[in-house]
Amino acid sequence: MRRKLHPEPPEWQSHIARLEGAYAPSTIRSYYADVQAFVDWCQDNGCSAFPASVETLCRFLESQGEEKAPSTVRRRLYAIRKIHRLLRLPDPTYDEEINLAFRRVWRSHAVRPKQAKGLTRDYLEDFIAGEPDTPWGLRNRAMLSLGYELLARRSELVALKTDDFETRDDGTLRVLIRRSKSDPFGEGRLAFTSQRTARLVEEWLDWRGPHIPWLFCPIYQGKAINRDLETTTVKRLIKTAARRAGLPANEIDAFSGHSMRVGAAQDLLCAGYDTAAIMRAGGWKSVNILARYLEKAEHNVWA
Structure with missing residues (x-):
């Protein structure tokens, strides 16, 4: 049974709740989980979490580095920094010893970040063709085609609403992606679709009906449900x-919710578009992140 050696201020959770409306719900959930992990570790190791000492924080980071990916350790460091600021406590996270501890964690994991397999055009065609002629198939065909052409993050795709679309004279769609991970203040970015994608979206909307604001919604017992989808969908x-297309298990495992975005970026590179154009199309702010997505497309550029 865990013994609480150093009582911690119970208000830290209410302070994280102050972030609601200023940060994405997923970010706030991560802050909760990461700070809780730190508080639990401190209780188990007889340390005080608030304010954390540099020594305590170094020990925590190096302990986490033994079992967690460096990206997770970095995220927890950011959460600890945020909660200290919210509690208006001295912030230990910028001390040089913290930087050195984190560098030790990073160097001890000398592996490349795992990259989602790109859902490129060939896969897209097979996946769309394999969808059944059911309400779920209508929705999924539209989601696959739209997600690919918008280079959409999964959070952007499920957040789309019917009002974000405008049909153009040529039968394509003009889409406003209102908010994204790299656009927290909702300036938005514009994207455009092909005629086929516009047609797939229209077929889905004809079945779904006009009474639901979310573009994509759950289906229960053959009826559209008036709420948004989870990103895990x-x-x-x-x-x-991918399973319907008969792909091997290891290939199926390599796909993720980011695969449409990755695959579309790879296809654009192979089609001759430069990095600046791809960054604009997908709303990237960091060329380093995009470069990782494009690495596996390089061998096709000169084919």
């Missing part, structure tokens, strides 16, 4: 489509 539909 995107990953699930991609893997299910």
